[in-house]
Amino acid sequence: MNNDNLNPFKIVQNQLKDVCETLGVEQEVYDILCEPQKTLEFSIPIKMDDGTTKVFKGYRCQHSNITGPFKGGIRYHQNVCLDEVKALATWMTFKVNVVGIPYGGGKGGICVNPKELSKHELERLTRGYIHAVYHFIGPDIDIPAPDVNTNGEIMAWMMDEYSKIAGYDVPAIVTGKPVEIGGSLGRTPSTGYGVALMAKMAAEKLNLQLQDLRVSVQGFGNVGSFAALTLQNLGAKVIAVTGTKGGIYCHNEKGLDIKSLMAYYKEKGTVKGFEKYTEDCDSIQSTDILGLDVDVLLPCALENVITSENASDIRAKIIVEGANGPTTIEANKILNEKGILIVPDILANAGGVTVSYFEWVQNKMGYYWTEEEVYSKLQLIMSKAFKEVCEIEKIHNVDMRTAAYMLSVRRIRESLKIRGRI
Structure with a gap:
C-alpha cells in the first residue's frame, strides 16, 4: 500500500517547513509563505x-x-x-x-x-x-x-x-505567445532546454561524459520532447520515451530518433506505433520506464509519479525533474539513501519561467532579442543557479532539493526583512 501523502499542497508545505527549520529563520517566514x-x-x-x-x-x-x-x-x-x-x-x-x-x-x-x-x-x-x-x-x-x-x-x-x-x-499580459504578436524567440523549447542543461551539469558534477549518457524520458509533451531533443543534439543517447498518458513507451538501446518521434507524436498524439516506422525499436509497458538501467531519468509528466512504491526500483544515477512535484517526500528519502543525484523541479524546469521573464521584459521595452541572445542569457542564469545550489549543498551537507529551497527561502526572507514585513 502507498503510504505517501499525495496531496501536492501538503507536500510543498512540508518541504517549506523542513527548510525553514534547517535555516533557522523566523516563524513569520513560514507563516507568510505556507498559504x-x-x-x-x-x-x-x-x-x-x-x-x-x-x-x-x-x-x-x-x-x-x-x-x-x-x-x-x-x-x-x-x-x-x-x-x-x-x-x-x-x-x-x-x-x-x-x-x-x-x-x-x-x-x-x-x-x-x-x-x-x-x-x-x-x-x-x-x-x-x-x-x-x-x-x-x-x-x-x-x-x-x-x-x-x-x-x-x-x-x-x-x-x-x-x-x-x-x-x-x-502584449505583456501573458507570456508564451506566438512570436508574431510579441512572443519571445526560444520560449517554446525553453523549459526542455533548461532541463537538458541541468542534466548536462549534473553529469559533469558526477564526472560522467555526455556522449556516454543513456537517458529515459517519462512524459513526451513540450518539456520532455525538447529536453530529449536537446540532450540528443548534445551527444547523449535517449533510449526510452513514454507519452504523457503513459500506457507504453518506445525503447531503442541504440538511441531513438527524437526529431522523428516528435513529428510522429505531433501527428498521432501518442508514441504508440512508432516502432513500426523505425528499426531496433520496440514498445514496452510504461510502468517499467522508471526502473530502466539508465544514467539519467527525466520525469516530465505530472506530479507524484515517483513514490515510495517505485523509488527503490529506480536505477538511474541522476534524476532531473522536468515536471512539477514528480517525487513525493517519502520517495525523495529513498532516492537520497540510494545515492541518486536529484536536480529538483524548482531548479530543473525553471527555464520556462526564465524565458517568460525575458518575453515580458521585451514586451515592456518594445525591443526583441535574437534566439542566440535568449539562449545565452538563459544559460547564464541557470548555470549560475546550479552552481549556487551546489555550493549550499556542500556547505550544509544537504541534498540538492534542500539546498535549492534554502537558496530560495533565504532570498525571500531577505526581501521580507528589507520591506519591513518581518
Missing part, C-alpha cells in the same frame, strides 16, 4: 457547439508577490483542483527565487479535458477564463503563461480577450 495570498475559484459557463451550456470550474492562485508580480502557467486538465493549483503557485514562488528573477508565484487552471472540446469551444472557454480573472491579473500584477495542455494559440486568445476588455493592446 497563498489570494485564491480565486469560479465557474465558467460556456455555450457548446450543440447549443447546450456547460459549466467548467476555474482557478487562479496568487501565492506571493514579495519579490515581484505573480507569475505562473494555466493548465487545462481534468484533474485540476484547488490544492494542486495552490501547490503549483507555491512551487513557482520558490522556482523564480532559485534563479533570481523578479517575480512571485502564481498558477491557474480549468478542470477540463481539452481533447473533448472542439477548437471553437476551447476558444470560448479560454476567453471566459479571462473574463473571470480580468480584475485579478495585469501586466504588473499577475502574468499567466502556458502549462499542461495550453500553448501559444491559447495565450494569443487570452491576450486578445484581455486587450478587448482593456480597450488597447496589452
Whole structure:
C-alpha cells in the first residue's frame, strides 16, 4: 500500500517547513509563505457547439508577490483542483527565487479535458477564463503563461480577450505567445532546454561524459520532447520515451530518433506505433520506464509519479525533474539513501519561467532579442543557479532539493526583512 501523502499542497508545505527549520529563520517566514495570498475559484459557463451550456470550474492562485508580480502557467486538465493549483503557485514562488528573477508565484487552471472540446469551444472557454480573472491579473500584477495542455494559440486568445476588455493592446499580459504578436524567440523549447542543461551539469558534477549518457524520458509533451531533443543534439543517447498518458513507451538501446518521434507524436498524439516506422525499436509497458538501467531519468509528466512504491526500483544515477512535484517526500528519502543525484523541479524546469521573464521584459521595452541572445542569457542564469545550489549543498551537507529551497527561502526572507514585513 502507498503510504505517501499525495496531496501536492501538503507536500510543498512540508518541504517549506523542513527548510525553514534547517535555516533557522523566523516563524513569520513560514507563516507568510505556507498559504497563498489570494485564491480565486469560479465557474465558467460556456455555450457548446450543440447549443447546450456547460459549466467548467476555474482557478487562479496568487501565492506571493514579495519579490515581484505573480507569475505562473494555466493548465487545462481534468484533474485540476484547488490544492494542486495552490501547490503549483507555491512551487513557482520558490522556482523564480532559485534563479533570481523578479517575480512571485502564481498558477491557474480549468478542470477540463481539452481533447473533448472542439477548437471553437476551447476558444470560448479560454476567453471566459479571462473574463473571470480580468480584475485579478495585469501586466504588473499577475502574468499567466502556458502549462499542461495550453500553448501559444491559447495565450494569443487570452491576450486578445484581455486587450478587448482593456480597450488597447496589452502584449505583456501573458507570456508564451506566438512570436508574431510579441512572443519571445526560444520560449517554446525553453523549459526542455533548461532541463537538458541541468542534466548536462549534473553529469559533469558526477564526472560522467555526455556522449556516454543513456537517458529515459517519462512524459513526451513540450518539456520532455525538447529536453530529449536537446540532450540528443548534445551527444547523449535517449533510449526510452513514454507519452504523457503513459500506457507504453518506445525503447531503442541504440538511441531513438527524437526529431522523428516528435513529428510522429505531433501527428498521432501518442508514441504508440512508432516502432513500426523505425528499426531496433520496440514498445514496452510504461510502468517499467522508471526502473530502466539508465544514467539519467527525466520525469516530465505530472506530479507524484515517483513514490515510495517505485523509488527503490529506480536505477538511474541522476534524476532531473522536468515536471512539477514528480517525487513525493517519502520517495525523495529513498532516492537520497540510494545515492541518486536529484536536480529538483524548482531548479530543473525553471527555464520556462526564465524565458517568460525575458518575453515580458521585451514586451515592456518594445525591443526583441535574437534566439542566440535568449539562449545565452538563459544559460547564464541557470548555470549560475546550479552552481549556487551546489555550493549550499556542500556547505550544509544537504541534498540538492534542500539546498535549492534554502537558496530560495533565504532570498525571500531577505526581501521580507528589507520591506519591513518581518
